[in-house]
Amino acid sequence: MISTLSEQLSVWVIPVLLVFIPLIGAIRRVKVYEAFVEGAAEGFQTSIRILPFLVAMLVAINVFRASGALGCCVNFIEPVLSFFHIPGELVPLAIMRPLSGTGALGLTSEIFTVFGPDSLVGRIASTILGSTDTTFYILTVYFGAVGISRPRYSVFVGLCGDIIGFLGSVYLCQYFFALP
């Protein structure tokens, strides 16, 4: 029930908003077209402002990944996690998730190809992907847009959230999908 509702919601939200907002605006006698253009004009400046931050972060992450340093980290952590009943196949995803959205998406489709989307690992990977977000990307873009260079404790708290999301996905799925 929740699933179908969620699926329908995902298809309908944006079309409904695209109609609903201008319609209400028109009823409230707002010059909708002028207002839209006025707001949209800010979009360009903002994306230019985040560009340097985005370049800095993506370059660092990509160098880290392509050089093989990321794989080395994975090998290190894997034995520790398998001790806690965490499937080793998920370790690269766990590390990639906060760093790169497309990277995490790629790893998940790889898991789907190898194990199938309806395998336990596939389900856990799906849950991880859905319930956590690309922490470093959000950090870079949101703080970059206003010129914040000292994020203070937010990085720590954000990463804790990722770890909680990862462990939560692993254990909840193992329990949830084991039910008859």
Next chain:
Amino acid sequence: MIWLLLILAGTLYAALWGDIALVTQSAITAADTAVSLAFKLTGVMCLWLGMMRIAEKAGLIKLIVKVLQPTLRFIFPDIPKNHPALGAIILTLSANMLGMGNAVTPLGIKAMQELQKLNKEKTTATPSMCTLLVLCTAGFTLVPATVIALRTAAGSGNPTEIVGPTILVSLFATISVLFLDRICRVLFK
């Protein structure tokens, strides 16, 4: 700090055990990706900022803020009553919940810009900014749209079966993160 660490570790690793040429190549590719990403973002950014301006002028945002203000001010105690930041934050969090993907970023940036107006030290994040950031990174969602699409594409027999667990896990992570954030607010005053 983390940034330096990533570059240093990556380059060092490639120099010692890998292929140093990869560093050059990956750095340049990434810089390229960043630009195309920013440009891809420009379109949606314009779209949603435009929509938001209409909603603002129609008084829609004021209305939502009025209804949700008490809850929000509990999570963000530092924001003065009826401040525009509240409206932007509500929109960001709702877009996140509805799994609106690219639409979340422009709204989130808008919220940060409003919060920046309340900031005295312009390069340091305020507690409210940290709270908003961790709420977004924990990403409480009712509609994991990307995942459902990916599962469908991979030929899953039941692409939406992960929605229940996803909602539960992200809710749990969000509550934990809010809790941690509160502790950090006191610790790092």
